[in-house]
Amino acid sequence: MLQAHSFFWNYLWISPNAYLLLLGILLIFKGIGRQRPAFATFAVLSSLGGLCLYAADVLPSVSPVNFWRVDWITLSLESILKFAAIGEAFSRLFNRYSSISKLGKYLVSAVGAILVFVATMLAAFSSGDSTVRLISGVHLLDLTVFAIECGLILFIYALAAYFRIPWDRHSFGTLLGFGVSSCVYLATSAIVTNANPSAYQRTLFDFSSMATYHVTVLIWFYFFLVPGKNRDKKPPKDDSDRRNSNPPASPGSGSKEDEASLQEWNRELERLIHQ
Amino acid sequence: MILAIVIVLAAAIALIGIFLLGFPQALQLWSKASIANRIQPLDVEAFRNLIDPAEREYLRRRLQPAEFREVQRKRLRATLAYVQVASQNASALVKMAEAALNASDPHTAEAARQLIDNAILLRRNAFVAQVRIRAAIAWPDSNTAAAPILTKYLQLNGSAMLLGRLQNPSVPVRISSN
Numbered sequence A: 001m002l003q004a005h006s007f008f009w010n011y012l013w014i015s016p017n018a019y020l021l022l023l024g025i026l027l028i029f030k031g032i033g034r035q036r037p038a039f040a041t042f043a044v045l046s047s048l049g050g051l052c053l054y055a056a057d058v059l060p061s062v063s064p065v066n067f068w069r070v071d072w073i074t075l076s077l078e079s080i081l082k083f084a085a086i087g088e089a090f091s092r093l094f095n096r097y098s099s100i101s102k103l104g105k106y107l108v109s110a111v112g113a114i115l116v117f118v119a120t121m122l123a124a125f126s127s128g129d130s131t132v133r134l135i136s137g138v139h140l141l142d143l144t145v146f147a148i149e150c151g152l153i154l155f156i157y158a159l160a161a162y163f164r165i166p167w168d169r170h171s172f173g174t175l176l177g178f179g180v181s182s183c184v185y186l187a188t189s190a191i192v193t194n195a196n197p198s199a200y201q202r203t204l205f206d207f208s209s210m211a212t213y214h215v216t217v218l219i220w221f222y223f224f225l226v227p228g229k230n231r232d233k234k235p236p237k238d239d240s241d242r243r244n245s246n247p248p249a250s251p252g253s254g255s256k257e258d259e260a261s262l263q264e265w266n267r268e269l270e271r272l273i274h275q
Numbered sequence B: 001m002i003l004a005i006v007i008v009l010a011a012a013i014a015l016i017g018i019f020l021l022g023f024p025q026a027l028q029l030w031s032k033a034s035i036a037n038r039i040q041p042l043d044v045e046a047f048r049n050l051i052d053p054a055e056r057e058y059l060r061r062r063l064q065p066a067e068f069r070e071v072q073r074k075r076l077r078a079t080l081a082y083v084q085v086a087s088q089n090a091s092a093l094v095k096m097a098e099a100a101l102n103a104s105d106p107h108t109a110e111a112a113r114q115l116i117d118n119a120i121l122l123r124r125n126a127f128v129a130q131v132r133i134r135a136a137i138a139w140p141d142s143n144t145a146a147a148p149i150l151t152k153y154l155q156l157n158g159s160a161m162l163l164g165r166l167q168n169p170s171v172p173v174r175i176s177s178n
Helices: A007-029 A037-058 A064-094 A098-125 A133-162 A169-194 A199-225 A239-245 A256-272 B002-026 B032-038 B044-050 B053-062 B065-098 B106-138 B147-167
Strands: none
Touching: A007 A037, A007 A199, A037 A064, A064 A098, A064 A133, A064 A169, A098 A133, A098 B002, A098 B106, A133 A169, A133 B002, A169 A199, A169 B002, B032 B065, B044 B065, B044 B147, B053 B065, B065 B106, B065 B147, B106 B147
């Protein structure tokens, strides 16, 4: 079962890409693609790239050298789109609040620059897994991209947590998916490029990477297509409804829920201002 | 091999960090009760007194330099505690406003967004102020500039009151037991 080109291996390569392509198309049709153009583009093009890479792997007419060339192209394209999608999620999250948007951009730029330096150092000190430059280059590029991605996402989560910035569902899902996949891929590519694993171990790492990708796509499906909890009551339809929902102040006229909510507000504000 | 182990450990820590930092906030694991417990009363007058430059000058004139530094350190530690409480209250208010962020009434949603914006600004300023206060504890003659925290805190209270009022306009919101 855990062999290259087994049914399970084929499934894990094709299905996440097919699901991601489906997600990209659904996002475009549902109008979410207009709000999240970078992520929708990433979903469509990255999945197509993955399927092209699969075709290049199984088609006998494609030589090994050409397979690695296709891998280079898809990886480069995917990396650019991925960082665009992360940037989009970050902007959506931080641009809503003027007090943090500028500072957030400066901090992320500074951390990004540090991460690029660190990732370059990691690549420079990595031994590489092949004497063929084309192959080892792909894995070193993997290592560099995932190190930057992983650090950047962790920093965005830390920044949002420190300032208690309320997450929107799409940004959280986007970054969670990229975060989980980049951490697993970073660990995998570190072992592949530095620990000289056997062919069988490499196949196992391929399986773990493909399974992680599958989980990542399911995370994106969940956060983009499953609606979140609606925290607010339905808006009143007209003026008469509005009057009914907000009756004039008189003892006992407000709903119990409103009263409880208001009492909570009052209690907390009284605690807050203790003069 | 050592590099591989270091990177694998770093990736594992990053993954745990992402879950720990992201999930409690995104899944709203804070209950209303725990948010309420996080809010601590802040004596605004005492805070104002601590950051008053005139008060500091008065102490400097009246006390011996060594005595002044000792007293000033105590005052700075108290100021630090006040700034920390203000920052903590701001984060609790963000949680309370979050529920109103998706309100159907645009005024309520805007007030919630404004409250969150003010709270974030306060936390940002509080972070800088805490660094400066810690530096001032080591060197008590320097200026701490914690005054903006108080101004922002009062502004934050205004935003909180506005949101409370918009959530239920029919009943006046009390802000003090006085």
